[in-house]
Amino acid sequence: MEDEVDRLVAAWRRERPDLDVEPLEVLSRVSRLARHLDRARRLAFSEHQLEPWEFDVLTALRRAGTPYQLSPGQLLTQTLVTSGTMTNRIDRLAKKGLVERLPDPSDRRGVLVRLTDEGRDRADQSLAGLLAQERAILAELSRAQRGELAALLRQLTAPFDNIPG
Amino acid sequence: MEDEVDRLVAAWRRERPDLDVEPLEVLSRVSRLARHLDRARRLAFSEHQLEPWEFDVLTALRRAGTPYQLSPGQLLTQTLVTSGTMTNRIDRLAKKGLVERLPDPSDRRGVLVRLTDEGRDRADQSLAGLLAQERAILAELSRAQRGELAALLRQLTAPFDNIPG
DNA sequence: ATCAACTGTCTTGACATCGAGATAGGTTGC
DNA sequence: GCAACCTATCTCGATGTCAAGACAGTTGAT
Incomplete structure (x- = not known):
């Protein structure tokens, strides 16, 4: 299944084919997942x-x-x-x-x-x-x-x- | 090599042996790594x-x-x-x-x-x-x-x- | 003993973020 | 056409965070 980072990386490869953007495959996912987790946690804790x-x-x-x-x-x-x-x-x-x-x-x-x-x-x-x-x-x-x-x-x-x- | 999450998980296993804290092995690392990345990025961008x-x-x-x-x-x-x-x-x-x-x-x-x-x-x-x-x-x-x-x-x-x- | 360097915590001011609601414009079904 | 609903963006007030520096207390070298 594709995610937003796949789209982001594909866009960079089109716009900046001179750069190797492989690091983003890992670290952009870490940052984005952390933001999603923050939101989910905020919701989970609001019960308490x-x-x-x-x-x-x-x-x-x-x-x-x-x-x-x-x-x-x-x-x-x-x-x-x-x-x-x-x-x-x-x-x-x-x-x-x-x-x-x-x-x-x-x-x-x-x-x-x-x-x-x-x-x-x-x-x-x-x-x-x-x-x-x-x-x-x-x-x-x-x-x-x-x-x-x-x-x-x-x-x-x-x-x-x-x-x- | 041990990291802070290893210590965190070990502490929970000692304090709350009744709970399965395996999820923290993955998701606490994601959150902490994201915070470290934020700091590193702030530093990297400050040049520009x-x-x-x-x-x-x-x-x-x-x-x-x-x-x-x-x-x-x-x-x-x-x-x-x-x-x-x-x-x-x-x-x-x-x-x-x-x-x-x-x-x-x-x-x-x-x-x-x-x-x-x-x-x-x-x-x-x-x-x-x-x-x-x-x-x-x-x-x-x-x-x-x-x-x-x-x-x-x-x-x-x-x-x-x-x-x- | 003493002084300089260091540590641990707190203070302050600037600032980025969020959530909720306001506003204006679009869309759908009748 | 028009009423009810939806969507895109902005406004506003509250709040949490950071960076830098202040301050009290500690440590080490001489």
């Missing part, structure tokens, strides 16, 4: 009155295990946003009572962000919903294909995640 | 004093071929933004002299957005830069692997691009 950015922060804390706390800095590397954005996110989540800010006992510059009980419940509930939706999207592929795809993507993400970028 | 959103619009018009014009509606489906966003983008590009707005002769509700000569040059210059950068990122994979990856991604994007979503 949660925004995608709230989900990202709450689940990062949930994954940390008891006592469900991380520094803003640790949250940055997991969510790939800037520090100003994270400060703002924590403010809003705190105002909603889903997290609380505690002083870091071992570094007086530092802060620890801790999930409240309600925050933990919201994270748990919405994760199940997200997984159901993602499973539906991935039903296009066999289990073996999903494994292959994950492995290929890992080769591309690993350099970003390991070399400090 | 161009923002990623400007690139997206200018190249959509460039791909259309002479006379390099499309309706705002056609630009929407290619760039996956809302109509309000597109109006705003066209306004700003027009103010910079990179596109111009013309009335659609066949539909008086409609508008045609046309690339100026300078807009076409900027699109052509920045495309070459983007491709060079993307090639570097994809050097992690063999040509055959890139082909496989593109094919697998196409299976996921095709439903979004074809069923009106």
